[in-house]
Each structure stands twice: as C-alpha cells, then as structure tokens.
Amino acid sequence: MPLYGVLAYIATVAVVFTFRLLSEDYVEATNDGVIACVCLSAAWYFRRVTRRFSKMDATRRCWKFLSLGALFHGTGHLVYSIAEFTIGDFVSAPSPPDILIYCGELCYIFGLSSFLSHLNRSAFLPPSNRKIIANGLIVVLAVLSVYFVMIPAWTDETTSIWARLINSIFPIIDLILAGIFAHLFLAFYTMGNSPLARPWIILIASYVVFFAADNTYLYLDATGQYHPYAFPNPGWGLAYMLTAYAAREQLQLMRSFDEGE
C-alpha cells in the first residue's frame, strides 16, 4: 500500500463519516470489504518480503507469520463483508469469522515475538532499561483494559456467557500484542533515525490505532453505545492501511539493499 493510498483512505473516510453518506446498514459491510482488500494486499507484500529471505535466514519465519496473519484477517473480514451485504445489516462480534481473525492474531504474536527475540540480541541497540519501561506500560494498559473493557464485558447481562468469554479473549490477545509492540517500539526508538527502523515504526503506529479501535469497540459494545459510524470502523481501516504500508516499506528497504549490488 503506497502512502497516497493511506491518505486517500483518510480523506474518503473523513468525507463519508462526517456527512454520513452511506446507509448505516452498509457502513460495516463496505468498510469490511475495504479492510479485506487491504489485508490481502498486506499479506501479498509480506509474502514478497518473505520470499526475499532465503530458507536459512532466521527471520524469514517472522515475515511468513505476518503474511499468514494478514491473510487470516483479510479472509475473516471478507466473510464478514459478504455476510453483511447478504443480510443487509451489520453482524455483531463475536461471530464465526472471528475465528479467522483470532488465528491471524496468533500468527502476529508468533511472528512478532520471534522477531523481537532476534532484535533483543542485536548490537545495534544500546543497553538500556527499555524492558522495564515496556513492562510498566503493559501493566498500565492491563489495568485500563480490565476496568474499561473486561469488567463491562463480563457484567453485560444482555449477552450469553460464551459471548462474554469471547469478548474477554480479544482484549487479552490485544494486551499480549500491545506488550510485544511496546518492546518493539522502545527498541526501535533507541535505535534512532535508522532506515532499518522505518517500516517497523509504521507497523507499530498501525497497532496503536488498531488497539485503540478494538478496545473502543469492546467498550462501546458492552455499554450499548456502538453504532456503525463510531470511531472503531475508520480506526480499523486506517490500522490495516498502515500495516500494508509498513509491509510495502519493508519490501522497498530490501529492494534498496539489493540494488546496492
């Protein structure tokens, strides 16, 4: 996804959401369709990055998992979009396509934690107390998540016990990912202005937007305030746009290294 694609999405969403140009019934279906396309393009870029590594390279597996994660997310949102267009209304989470989205999240966790373990051994990073700061940040996020997301989800008596359980798994997965991203952010932040860090900083920014959108959705849904024109829909779209943009930047970085031959 090139940068102008991200900017075009922001401009389009700003107009559509400000003036409510779509019928409420089709906002989510359209947004999920756009997200599906963006995720599949991110999967394609991640796949191309994976193919640039040889099978002997340790970090090849990380990119492979990121590609799979984007593929699962894209397929999940595609199923959501088709279902929503078919019934002409938005489908409330949790629903069967969420299984694909869970699988995608697990792939992201494996890929990113594997990359982080390699990065932590790198001599490019200075010795610092970044791990303590990242862990402190995770504790703060966990407290906020329990108070604003998990407790309202558990005390919502209008939903079944299964829906409550599933609504509690999402914030836990989000917190695990947030922890990994907090460590990655501080690692790349201490690297300073490096061309190697650029794609990762964009990927981290995408997760910040995703985390905000996901948790806002869970809070609004649990408190009965959710509607399709609320922040989560454009938030998810922007997050996936930035993921695809980061994947393309990593591909460009690898190309620029190859062109030096």
Next chain:
Amino acid sequence: MPRLVDGVEEFLSPVIGQGPARRLILAYCAKYNKQFQDINQSDLGKLGVFLSENLRIFVRAKRAEFISEKLKGQRPESSG
C-alpha cells in the same frame, strides 16, 4: 590524520543509521577488548562478520555478507 573508524562509521551510517553504526562499533570494541580509535585495517574482517551477524535479521544473509565485504574495502582516506 584521518581515522579508519570514522570512515567505517561514515560508510555504515546511510545503511543502518548513525546511532546503530556507532553502537555496532562500540559493541565490537567491547567484544574484542579494543579502543574505539584503535580500529585498524586488520579489524575490518571481523567487524564485517559482526555487522553481517547483526544485519541479517533485517535483510537476507547474502545481502548482509555483501555489505560486510564492502566494509572490508574501507580505507582511512574514505573518512574525508
């Protein structure tokens, strides 16, 4: 008198960034118990291998090795 280490840092900065370039050299010095300013031509081989080991998490190993080979060709004059 131009120092070889400045040339190495100048060569690495556009590739990996100024901060990581300096930290890589410092980590190399710490590993082999050397002074920063004492990096000489005989260190470039080992420094190249050290660079390659660290760079291969971002780019494929063959590419990292190619850059480390280019590093070995550095001369004190290249520091400008």
